[in-house]
Amino acid sequence: MLPIFSAYEPNVQRAWHIRADERVYALNPSYENSLNIFIPLHGAHVDAPKLIPIDFEPHTIHSRLHDIVLRRCFEVGMKEELIRTHEENEQHKRLVDINRQRRESIRQQQQEKQLSIAQHMVNNNDLVSRIDWRHLSNIVYAYDICCVKTYLEQRINMFADNISQEEQLMKNYGMLPMILTISLTSFLRSLPAFQSLSRSNQAFLCKNNIRRLIFVNLHELNQSCFSEPWQVAAYISIAKFICGSELYKQFAHIEKLAEKLMIADPIITRLWIIVLFFSTPLFSYYAPKSTIIRVKNNLSFITIQNTYISLLWKYLLYRHGPMESIRIFSNLIQIFLNMLRVGIDIHTRLRMEKHLVSIDETLDELVQLDIKTDS
Template sequence: MPCKAFFRRHASKQGTSKFICEDVGNCVITYKYRRVCNGCRLAKCFHVGMKKSLILSNDEREARNKLVAINRLKRGKVPKEETIVWMQPPLLLHVKQNPCQHLSPCDQVVLANIFYAYENTCIAAKNTRFQSFPSIAHTSIHKLLNELSPMFEIFIEYLKLIPEFNNLLIQDKIRIMRNHFGNMININQPLMYSVTPTNLLVTYTNVFNTDITNCLLKRNQIVNQFMFDPIVLRVLLIIVVLSSGNCRSIDDMDMDLVCDDTLSIFSAQNIYVELLWRYILSRSSNERTVVTFFNRLLMYIFHVQNIGMRIDNYMNRFTQEIELMEPMVQSMWPRKRNDENMNVSNTG
């Protein structure tokens, strides 16, 4: 482990049993022998000038990254050197471009609005009402989703700040939220909590089978490659929601699940697909890199959809769990035709 990482992880442990030298406190610490004595290694870190006060907490690091992102949006550019490694093309393909040439002033305003809309709804709620989610390790699905219900309502508030979503027919908004409920949760949850909370991890193992739990953990690993940028997944969420498709009911011919104004939904989705393309292009040196990035995004969406279908199939055996859910999340599950009491009218 590099000294910088060692100090960041263990600076607060000085004087504890594992960081007290078993000799006279003068062990030779070199690259080869740095693991011989943790106590002397940590002491050497302090001796050369490393300071515990300069270590950022996770919240401070997240706040710093957000500030950097805001400043980049204001300037309308993102330095190529700070893009994620796999996004950087080979040297032969690296062509210097002006990031602003792909994003119009209107694009930059829309991206900034998306950023602040998510900050003022989902992130604000996370920092106040949902600092710990779930609050306990649940042993039943309905209790997990009941605790999720107010968080989902906050997510709807985010969507209502997106003009193209807010302008849709009320019934179409209800349909697309039901059709993409799992996709929204599976993208938004790791976006809000970049590190899976322990209670959530234990809950997964308690309420789902091993197959679904492994898929959820893999989801978190896949999404990490997009967490470097605060904009990408927020726009992707809008794209996923603005879809008239319904992978949850492939075998169901219920016409009530079909949206009335599919053309408006498609047009709205296309706006954000093109916006995301231009945004990624502004951060890349050529279109080939953007295609690679979009392919990875598509693979992530397919994985998320696969998880949703697995959970739906799993839930078919636990209809009593659905009956115990809060009205909001209960209405997101497939219902019998004689039970059409939807409780998402607040999306209008």
């Protein structure tokens, strides 16, 4: 046990304590203008320590005490670098005070920022009454029935046997993007808001936006569906074949980033997919010979999108509060922009590589609608 010494300064009511050994020596000032320090003599009885009176002078008391403390610390083997001088202690105290003031200043700034952001936010009691819980429930149910169920049924047909040979992979490399497109299209077309649009506007959304959402929808399906190890291996092999070695590195990086940053809440992700779907458009590529689909009544897209984004934001505020909602929403935007960039590169590769052109043409056919009759 380290040495303990105690000193008491009567006028300032301050005490110093240093551990000497298993015995503790208390200091008791006997004189008004003296500092009493008990130092045990070798061989002396513990109850009879020798008293060394020191005249009390305010300008010298700290240095005298410090000298005694240092001498005794060195005698018991303490390292010199572990002992601070009085000046070092004062410097340390100043640094502690500066850091405390800095933390307090930062805390006040953060509180002011939170107040400025949240001053117009509604409270949770209002949110509970204003959130359309039935609408949220219908969205989750529709995704499970139309998207998840379709994906699992198609995946069973695709992965009927453990795919391990290269020939089997080559036969099935085009099935995965087709299954992802079919399942996502089934969900989005089931939405009442989509069915309320004219046929031309429905065709516009399907042609321009569904393929841009395959990546983010794949992330949600991976979160919702269990996969066997051999299915994961087959999925990776197919993704490498479609993306190529360099593009697959970006693809895998975005997948890991999404798992890290995107919150695992199916309501949030599925609402986010709907919000993105009703855009004008996310990204467009028109072949030179294709017929450009024009938007009729663009205001209907904006109205529908505002409805879903308001529902998403109210749900975020209710579940996570203002500041956390901002962080979650920022992550959603960041991840989607990265997914969109990689998705556009994949789309370009499908159009440019001869052995992948058939996949690109098939996906285009899957997202097209017959618009001969306009409702």
